[in-house]
Amino acid sequence: MWNKVNQQISESLHGAFEFSSKQTLKSYGSKKLYKIADDTHQFLVKVAPIQALERFECEASNREKLIRDSDFLVADTIALGTSVEFCFIVLEWLELDHRNENWFECGQSLAKMHQRHEQEMYGLEEDNYIHELPQPNQWHKKWEVFFAEERIGWQLQLLAEKGIILTDIDTFVEQLKPLLPHQVQPSLVHGNFWHGNIGFSHQKPVLFSPACYYGDREVDIAMASLFAPLPDDFYHGYESIYPLAENAAERLDIYRLYPLLVQANLFAGKYIRDAAEQVQALLK
Secondary structure, X not given: OHHHHHHHHHHHHOOOOOXXXXXXXXXXXXXXXXXXXXXXXXXXXXXXXXHHHHHHHHHHHHHXXXXXXXXXXXXXXXXXXXXXXXXXXXXXXXXXXXXXXXXXXXXXXXXXXXXXXXXXXXXXXXXXXXXXXXXXXXXXXXXXXXXXXXXXXXXHHHHHOOOOOOOOHHHHHHHHXXXXXXXXXXXXXXXXXXXXXXXXXXXXXEEOOOOOXXXXXXXXXXXXXXXXXXXXHHHHHHHHHOOOOOOOHHHHHHHHHHHHHHHHHXXXXXXXXXXXXXXXXHHO
């Protein structure tokens, strides 16, 4: 497989490349992460079973959207390929510096991305993935229909197929819809925006692992506050560019349910309990 990686990178660089060092990095799920380098180049390589090729293709497409429509640093896709058993994606290596984190600029960058209302409907031209889970993105004219059906209903159905029933899905989806309508224009959202997918390189904010679609910008804010709340400077930066609606807090618990359901489907355990509690709270 590694000969294929060298070959694909060489074609992208229009010159010979053969890595002289390979470092195994901390990995998650079914994919393995490596840093490879020669005397002048460094790359991040993600490797997974060949069935994951579509996930890597979606990741590359999402990265292109963020590069085109945001001020964030996002690693370029250098190569994408397969061997007999595996698929791989090669990304530009961005050197991260955790000592110089400019959270104010990070908030501003997200706000500027959210301000670009260039799509009239909610969804995306293709389905994609959040982590290793399929994420349907069928276009909808109404945000409340998209979020209730394509996000919450879908994740509840995935749990139900594993024998985990949190509520009557159809009833719950219909109960959610009246809670969501408000004056919202579709924004490009990262879709998996939390502390672990944000870094800094030369003080510039960097984004990882996108799960993009066009939706309510508040979903990124809700997810950011769920697992590891971001510093106050982030919110000050965001508000300085694109203040949230005064009643935004009313919807955050609804939007936080989606990442909880994703975690429940991926890791079970306490996340199922957390998601069940959130469902019951919303039913009340």
